[in-house]
Each structure stands twice: as C-alpha cells, then as structure tokens.
Amino acid sequence: MKGGIINILEFFRDTKLTHFVYDRPLQEDVYEKQKKEIKMKEELESLKDELRSQKQYLEEIINERDKLRASCDEKDSALQATILEKQSIEVRLAKVSSQGLENNMRKELTEANNQVLHKTQDELKARSAKFHAVEESKGNLQVRKHLFKKELQGLKGRMLMR
Numbered sequence: 001m002k003g004g005i006i007n008i009l010e011f012f013r014d015t016k017l018t019h020f021v022y023d024r025p026l027q028e029d030v031y032e033k034q035k036k037e038i039k040m041k042e043e044l045e046s047l048k049d050e051l052r053s054q055k056q057y058l059e060e061i062i063n064e065r066d067k068l069r070a071s072c073d074e075k076d077s078a079l080q081a082t083i084l085e086k087q088s089i090e091v092r093l094a095k096v097s098s099q100g101l102e103n104n105m106r107k108e109l110t111e112a113n114n115q116v117l118h119k120t121q122d123e124l125k126a127r128s129a130k131f132h133a134v135e136e137s138k139g140n141l142q143v144r145k146h147l148f149k150k151e152l153q154g155l156k157g158r159m160l161m162r
Helices: 002-014 024-094 097-159
Strands: none
Touching: 024 097
C-alpha cells in the first residue's frame, strides 16, 4: 500500500498535465509533506501495535502474579495448619505419662515437624522470589507503557501541527 501511494505521488510530481496548473516547488513540497505524513502514520500504527502487545503482556504478568499470590496464601494457610497440628500433638504428648516414651515421641515429632516446616518454608521462599520477579517485571512494563504513551502523544501532536 505504501509503495502504491508514493508511486501515485511521484506520478503527479513528475507528470506535466496540460489541464492542471503546475507549480513544481509547491507540488514537491506537498509531495514531501505527504510522504512524511505517511511515514508518521506508519510509525504511529507500529507504536500502537507495540503498545497493544505490551498491554497484553502486562495482563499476563498480572494474572501470573495473582496466581502466585493465591498459591502463597494457600501455602501460608497450610503452614499455619501444620503449626496448629504441631501444637496439638505437643499438648497430647505432654499428657503421656511415660518419660521414655515421651522423649522418643517428642524427638520423632520434632524431626517430622521440622522436615515439614523446612519444606514449606523453602517452597514459600521460592514462590516469594518468583512473586517479586513478577512485580518487578510489572513495574518495568508500566514504565515502558508510560513511555510509549508519551511518544504516541508526541507523534499525535506533531501530526496535528502539520
């Protein structure tokens, strides 16, 4: 399409038609302005496409962040439930009369609880790190979106001034 418009403009610039009043400098000026306008429109469309793409990417990141947040909340709830269960078992353990049995059970319970606790904490740390990375990426995309909007406004302003 671009080549077709430019070819038409070149035809009118280079052709000497007898029934038109022909002012070559004026015609060339119009031709150059039309070429610039076409180029700016193409650039504007390109920026709009990029902005749409960035918006979609930002939405995907926000969705991923929300999923991670829900997962972290779920893991936190599981951790709280595990802590409550541990406390409940410790209360039952305190009621056991035999000192030897109590010491053995306490040791096994503590080891089991510590394993579950460490596993849950490691998973929570990993998800938190991923969550922070998504937040940082979201911030970067918002900055890029803002810059694209400013550039788009500048192009619109230049087009209006013509």
